[in-house]
Amino acid sequence: MASNPSYKERKVITIGVVSELTGLTERQIRYYEERKLIFPERSAKGNRKYSFMDVEQLIEIANKREEGVQTYEIRQEMLKDKRKDEKKHRRELLRGEINARFGIQKE
Structure with missing residues (x-):
């Protein structure tokens, strides 16, 4: 029996909210998805859904990019x-x- 994901793992946050939380543009977030650094789920209508863990990962990515990585x-x-x-x-x-x-x- 599969366990329910923790609140940090649930993919429920829209790209607009992720953008506000991280300070990244929606285009940057989509770019990181294209580069296979982040893996959002898609809703039935095709909208990207992110988790709090994704938000944390995006912040780490942004920090590394600022360092030139x-x-x-x-x-x-x-x-x-x-x-x-x-x-x-x-x-x-x-x-x-x-x-x-x-x-x-x-x-």
């Missing part, structure tokens, strides 16, 4: 972080399976 470099860093997180998650799952198999209790 290129979007390609930001994307590479995001992919590296994602792989690291996936690896950590797999390790935790494996540890849990081993502990369950051998009856090891967590202290």
Whole structure:
């Protein structure tokens, strides 16, 4: 059974509100989507919907861009972080399976 996403993960914020929250223009936000740095969902009418986590990510992207970091470099860093997180998650799952198999209790 899938758990409900936290309020920070729910994609409910419109691009106009995201623009106000981040100080980015709607065009900048769409550009970051084109560069595969942000992944909004679409409503039934095709409107972009963002989460609070997306807003936080956009602020980080904007800060890095102000420092002169290129979007390609930001994307590479995001992919590296994602792989690291996936690896950590797999390790935790494996540890849990081993502990369950051998009856090891967590202290």
